[in-house]
Amino acid sequence: MTITSHTHVPETALPAPTVHRAPKRASRFRPGAGKQLNGGPFAYIALAVVGIGSLLPLYWTLVAASHTQDEVLASTPPFLPGGRLMHNLDAAWTQAHLGKAIVNSVIVSGCITVATLFFCTLAGYAFAKMRFRGRGALMTGVILTLTIPPQLSVVPLFMMMADLGWGGNLESVIFPTLVSAFGVFFMRQYLLEALPYELIEAAKIDGANNFRIVLSIVLPVARPAMMVLGMLTFVQAWNDFFWPYLALNQQNPTLQVALGQLSASYTPDQSIVMAGALISTLPLLVVFVVFGKRIVGGIMSGAVKG
Amino acid sequence: MATSTPTRDAYAPPPRGSQQKPVNARRQMWRSRLWRFDDKASPYAYIAPFFLVFAAFGLYPLVYTGWIALHRVEMTGLDQMEWVGWANFDRILHDAEFWTAVTNTFLIGVMSTVPQLLVALGLAHLLNYKLRASTFWRTIILTPYATSVASAALVFALVFRADGGLLNWVLHFVGLGHTNWANGEWTSKIAISVIVIWRWTGYNTLIYLAAMQAVPSDLYEAASLDGASRWQQFRKVTIPSLRPTILFTIVISTIGAMQLFGEPLLLEGGAIGATGGTENQYETLSVYLYNYGWHLGHLGPAAAVAWAMLALLLIIAGINWLFGRFVRKSAV
Numbered sequence: 223m224t225i226t227s228h229t230h231v232p233e234t235a236l237p238a239p240t241v242h243r244a245p246k247r248a249s250r251f252r253p254g255a256g257k258q259l260n261g262g263p264f265a266y267i268a269l270a271v272v273g274i275g276s277l278l279p280l281y282w283t284l285v286a287a288s289h290t291q292d293e294v295l296a297s298t299p300p301f302l303p304g305g306r307l308m309h310n311l312d313a314a315w316t317q318a319h320l321g322k323a324i325v326n327s328v329i330v331s332g333c334i335t336v337a338t339l340f341f342c343t344l345a346g347y348a349f350a351k352m353r354f355r356g357r358g359a360l361m362t363g364v365i366l367t368l369t370i371p372p373q374l375s376v377v378p379l380f381m382m383m384a385d386l387g388w389g390g391n392l393e394s395v396i397f398p399t400l401v402s403a404f405g406v407f408f409m410r411q412y413l414l415e416a417l418p419y420e421l422i423e424a425a426k427i428d429g430a431n432n433f434r435i436v437l438s439i440v441l442p443v444a445r446p447a448m449m450v451l452g453m454l455t456f457v458q459a460w461n462d463f464f465w466p467y468l469a470l471n472q473q474n475p476t477l478q479v480a481l482g483q484l485s486a487s488y489t490p491d492q493s494i495v496m497a498g499a500l501i502s503t504l505p506l507l508v509v510f511v512v513f514g515k516r517i518v519g520g521i522m523s524g525a526v527k528g
Numbered sequence: 529m530a531t532s533t534p535t536r537d538a539y540a541p542p543p544r545g546s547q548q549k550p551v552n553a554r555r556q557m558w559r560s561r562l563w564r565f566d567d568k569a570s571p572y573a574y575i576a577p578f579f580l581v582f583a584a585f586g587l588y589p590l591v592y593t594g595w596i597a598l599h600r601v602e603m604t605g606l607d608q609m610e611w612v613g614w615a616n617f618d619r620i621l622h623d624a625e626f627w628t629a630v631t632n633t634f635l636i637g638v639m640s641t642v643p644q645l646l647v648a649l650g651l652a653h654l655l656n657y658k659l660r661a662s663t664f665w666r667t668i669i670l671t672p673y674a675t676s677v678a679s680a681a682l683v684f685a686l687v688f689r690a691d692g693g694l695l696n697w698v699l700h701f702v703g704l705g706h707t708n709w710a711n712g713e714w715t716s717k718i719a720i721s722v723i724v725i726w727r728w729t730g731y732n733t734l735i736y737l738a739a740m741q742a743v744p745s746d747l748y749e750a751a752s753l754d755g756a757s758r759w760q761q762f763r764k765v766t767i768p769s770l771r772p773t774i775l776f777t778i779v780i781s782t783i784g785a786m787q788l789f790g791e792p793l794l795l796e797g798g799a800i801g802a803t804g805g806t807e808n809q810y811e812t813l814s815v816y817l818y819n820y821g822w823h824l825g826h827l828g829p830a831a832a833v834a835w836a837m838l839a840l841l842l843i844i845a846g847i848n849w850l851f852g853r854f855v856r857k858s859a860v
Contacts, residue, residue: 259758261657268654273668276730279683280675282694286686295692341577348574360575367582369779369845371787373814374838375589377596377821377831382589384606398585401578431563432570461676463790464814468822481678482790485685485797492686499679506674514667521670521731522738 283503286496287311294493310497314484318498319473323480327502330395330466330476331459337400338455339448345401346409347440351417361410367403372465380468394469395476399459405451412447412523413440450520453513457506477502590838596831603825616832620820626833628808629816630840636717636812637785640724645777648729649770652736653762666737669730677790680727685795688719710796716810723791728784732777739773740766775852782844786837789814799823813837 286294288307293300314320348354349361383394417440425435441448463478470479481498484490510517597617600610620626655665672680687694688709696706709715743766751761767774792810793801802823804811811819813833821830 259657261654261659265654265657265659269651269659269665269669272651273665276668276671276726279680279687279726280671282687283679283683286683294686295689297692297697299692299694299697341581344574345578348571352571352574354568354571357571360579364578367586369783369841370586370590371783371837371841373787373789373817374834375586375593376817377827377834378589378592379585380821381596381601381606381827382585398581401581403578403582406575406578432566436574457674461678463677464787467790468818478676478678481676481682482794485678485682485794486801488798490797495682496686499682503675503679507671510667510671510674514670515663518663518666518670518734521734522741 280503280507283496283499286493287500289493291491291493294496306493307497310493311501313491313494314497314501317487317494318480318484319475320477320480320498320501323475323477324501326392326470326475327460327477330392331456333396334399334459335452335456337396338402338405339452341401342405342409342451343441343444343448344436345406346411347413347417347436347444349406349410350413351419351422364403364406368407376465376468379465383469390469390471390474392470392474395462395466398465399462402455405455408451408454409444409447413444416447417443447520450516450523453509453517454520457509457517460506593831593834596828597835599828601827601831603822603827606827612828616828617835620829620832620836625803625808625811626816626836629804629811629813630836632717632804632808632810633786633788633812636720636724636788636810637782639717640721640728640788641778641781641785643721644725644729645732645774645781647725648732648736648777649774651729651733652740653766655733655737656740666734669733671730672727673731675727677727678794680723681791681794684719684723684726684791685797688722688795710805711809713807713809716795716805720788720791720795720810723795724785724788728781732781735777736770736773739770743769771855775848775855779848782848783841786841786844787814788812789818793818813840 285300285303287310289300289304290306293304345364349357349364379394379398380389383389383391386393388394388397421439421443422435425439430438461478462476463482466476466479467482470476472483475483477498481495481502484498485495596609598611598613600612600615601608651669655662655669659665690696690706690708690710693709695709699705699707707715709719747765747769748761751765756764789812792804792812792815795801795810796805800806802815802819804815804819813836817830817833817837820833821827
């Protein structure tokens with residue numbers, strides 16, 4: 223026999239069908255999971271290396287934020303967090319309007335998230351379960367808008383905002399982001415499968431009008447997907463940089479804008495900048511630790527039928 | 529049953545010989561018309577917010593950009609527009625810095641997208657094995673996604689710093705000497721690509737993993753019965769099944785790469801960041817646009833840059849389309 227014979231299972235050597243089928247029970251939970259192979263030590267080592275690479279910059283943020291700049295940039299940098307964290311946070315707080323920036327970031331991200339959830343669930347429901355003229359073409363239009371970078375419209379947008387009297391105000395960041403094509407697509411994918419037509423029919427027979435159906439049937443069914451979309455939207459709104467950086471100013475920034483301006487000042491103190499970076503990242507890291515599983519599941523479920 | 533609820537009226541047979549009949553009939557007609565209107569109009573009402581917001585803050589400005597590109601508009605007087613024709617386009621197309629930015633955007637795009645997607649593919653394959661604490665690994669790998677461009681760029685700016693940078697310290701240990709990362713033509717592009725790769729690899733990994741888990745297990749069963757090794761299975765079963773997903777991530781990453789802004793702006797920060805390095809060695813198109821419009825205050829040329837980006841996007845889309853056709857053809 224050839225060398226490869228040990229990977230080739232001769233048909234006569236196949237185990238009895240019942241034994242062969244046994245691991246398939248797992249596939250009820252995840253498609254394809256029944257045939258999963260066990261990961262060897264190499265898989266764990268590789269993942270550990272990548273995992274450390276993922277976390278190291280975050281750890282370095284903490285270390286740099288808790289020392290003086292001189293210590294951070296010394297020929298032998300520190301490896302453990304030091305005791306200057308509070309001092310640096312305090313300095314970042316006063317130098318970069320961080321207090322105001324946090325409030326602004328919460329307002330902006332909160333408004334965007336709530337609006338996106340509401341509008342995208344409505345639109346997603348319409349695209350998933352309602353019949354209307356032009357549905358396919360309009361959905362294609364929604365997806366196409368995903369491919370337009372914001373860079374293409376910032377110049378007139380900036381002028382429009384000045385015209386509207388929103389220049390430098392939070393409105394100029396909130397309004398262009400009230401809806402998202404991804405959100406519409408995401409909710410549509412979810413509702414296509416999660417919302418049975420029978421439920422809608424039953425509600426209609428009971429005399430519910432369309433909006434009533436949305437309130438008492440669609441929203442409850444959509445809740446898990448809305449949770450995930452809400453978290454993804456919040457992360458994105460919180461981290462958004464390009465347009466807020468152009469639209470807002472030093473007196474009224476979001477956290478990311480404040481951070482960008484802090485580092486753009488003439489002689490930025492690196493450990494104070496890192497303290498600012500820590501403040502802007504920490505809330506999301508907490509969200510990730512608490513809801514990590516759901517966010518992971520959400521990204522995966524939104525991706526499959528891309 | 530004399531007082532039936534209005535909902536039942538539509539389905540109960542009309543009471544015979546009753547004097548209420550004409551009233552009921554009219555009410556039913558009115559109701560059914562209302563119902564039909566509700567059914568017809570509701571879907572449009574539900575999708576309207578998306579299209580209204582997009583029209584107002586996406587499409588209209590996109591078209592208006594073209595108009596502004598033909599005018600002289602200064603940051604100092606936004607309401608004064610002076611017709612200049614093609615002068616703005618002339619100006620940027622004859623600016624060597626513009627072409628540097630185009631080249632840089634393209635190079636950084638390739639340098640960040642290709643390794644990122646390859647690593648993501650490999651990682652997804654690893655995560656597709658049965659692992660202990662699989663959710664833990666997935667979450668860890670996704671963590672950089674929670675970091676903002678600004679935070680990530682600033683931390684890596686420290687890591688890539690010439691003096692007192694963490695990376696140079698490590699390299700010094702290995703005996704590889706001293707590199708001024710941000711100053712080099714290629715090293716600065718590497719630095720920026722690393723930031724992009726760090727933030728987005730986990731995200732793409734999960735997208736690939738989701739697609740891998742949707743591959744029917746019969747295919748693997750059949751392949752292993754035919755004596756395919758694991759590597760052969762990966763190449764002949766996994767990759768072909770993932771083709772649409774891979775194309776999707778290529779498109780998404782390409783669009784993302786065209787927009788790179790925070791990473792180059794903050795790598796060195798300040799005025800150096802606004803011009804993408806002392807020699808524009810890592811200036812991207814977005815930074816170029818920002819520099820013209822918001823740093824120098826000339827919005828006309830900035831709008832012309834936006835239209836140049838649109839043209840570039842269409843070219844890339846065309847290449848993608850051709851590439852997709854080529855891939856499909858060669859698969860048959």
